[in-house]
Amino acid sequence: MNILVTGATGFIGSHTIVELLNSNYSVIGIDNLVNSSEKVLERITELTNKQILFEQIDLRDKDKLSQFFENNAINAVIHFAGFKAVGESVENPLLYFSNNIKATITLLEVMAQFNVKELVFSSSCTVYGDPQDVPLTENSLLSPTNPYGRTKYWIEKMLLDIYDADSNWSIISLRYFNPIGAHPSGLIGENPIGIPNNLVPFITQTVIGKRKKLSIFGDTYPTHDGTCVRDYIHVCDLSLGHVAALKKLKGFNKIDYYNLGTGKGHSVLDVVQTFERVNQVKVPFEIDEKRPGDAAEVWAETARAKEELKWEALLTLEDMLRDAWNWQVKNPEGIY
Ligand code: NAD
Ligand code: UFG
Numbered sequence: 001m002n003i004l005v006t007g008a009t010g011f012i013g014s015h016t017i018v019e020l021l022n023s024n025y026s027v028i029g030i031d032n033l034v035n036s037s038e039k040v041l042e043r044i045t046e047l048t049n050k051q052i053l054f055e056q057i058d059l060r061d062k063d064k065l066s067q068f069f070e071n072n073a074i075n076a077v078i079h080f081a082g083f084k085a086v087g088e089s090v091e092n093p094l095l096y097f098s099n100n101i102k103a104t105i106t107l108l109e110v111m112a113q114f115n116v117k118e119l120v121f122s123s124s125c126t127v128y129g130d131p132q133d134v135p136l137t138e139n140s141l142l143s144p145t146n147p148y149g150r151t152k153y154w155i156e157k158m159l160l161d162i163y164d165a166d167s168n169w170s171i172i173s174l175r176y177f178n179p180i181g182a183h184p185s186g187l188i189g190e191n192p193i194g195i196p197n198n199l200v201p202f203i204t205q206t207v208i209g210k211r212k213k214l215s216i217f218g219d220t221y222p223t224h225d226g227t228c229v230r231d232y233i234h235v236c237d238l239s240l241g242h243v244a245a246l247k248k249l250k251g252f253n254k255i256d257y258y259n260l261g262t263g264k265g266h267s268v269l270d271v272v273q274t275f276e277r278v279n280q281v282k283v284p285f286e287i288d289e290k291r292p293g294d295a296a297e298v299w300a301e302t303a304r305a306k307e308e309l310k311w312e313a314l315l316t317l318e319d320m321l322r323d324a325w326n327w328q329v330k331n332p333e334g335i336y
Pocket of ligand 2: 030177198
């Protein structure tokens, strides 16, 4: 099986490639390297003793993408490539419509042209918006609250229309909760460019001395300690979720949606305290204003993935935060 991975050198793409190679899939990667480095490929080889075929392609370049499909026999696609910063999407929605939606349409057109109809799509729990109830099931109301979230929602709807028109497609949309951590080797991890938007990279960069202190956005939410609760999931568990989805796709001829989370919620203060405990460090922080748009509690009901994909997250918050710190210490500047 030749699997095409888009966004191959990115955070989740690179970890998923390692798990695919470990499961003996043959992998072909593409990425335009806007948010990652080609050096990640050397790390993947160091980890697996295997090499993948890689080409630098922007998914919106239809001619180049078609040529790539012409030159390579592809059985299925895992589509990670895209932008993911909520704030940036509010400031520049067109960037998100182009890089998430236009790029996905181009990919789908080329897949259809070459009769490649097995797809795993990177969606997000952001499609649920501010939940009315937790845990979120796959049938919870979809109500994204920002342009980034809407790109994921619209792509899910496009995929449904494509499947309705041609049931030869097999499509699984994976709704990730909060992926954090890094490969335990410390060879690959999250490589944020500039000031991190997300909690855990901000913590690791603060502890290593790149940022002064963490701002905790609000402590008066209706949660056990007043700070927001999220469902953090280890990126290695998440990657194995993709291998499970890929296995399910064979002869699936359906479209379906799965939450990938742990089913457990942890507050911002839980994360800070656990980070301090497992890594024996201090996290300087202050309580700051609430961040506009943050929901109090977001966590997953995970039964469907467990029953139907035979997959569940096994690693703990301790594992995630130890591995995130190990990655930061071994790669203080990331991989560029
Ligand atoms: P990432 O930025 O590390 O990886 C995305 C990769 O896609 C990057 O290497 C980037 O260079 C590449 N890319 C972007 N636009 C491209 C284009 N037009 N053509 C080719 N390559 C392109 O992000 P990630 O955290 O690995 O996220 C992967 C996917 O998972 C994204 O679709 C994201 O929306 C989704 N997701 C991520 C999170 C998260 O918190 N990390 C949560 C939910 C969903
Ligand atoms: N937080 C802080 N300080 C920071 C950063 C974050 O207190 O410097 C808090 C936030 O207020 C939130 C929690 O930490 O309560 C987690 O915040 P993140 O930004 O790490 O994650 P979010 O849950 O806000 O959203 C992230 C991505 C979205 C994605 C979503 C679900 O940014 O794109 O996870 O996958 F959709």
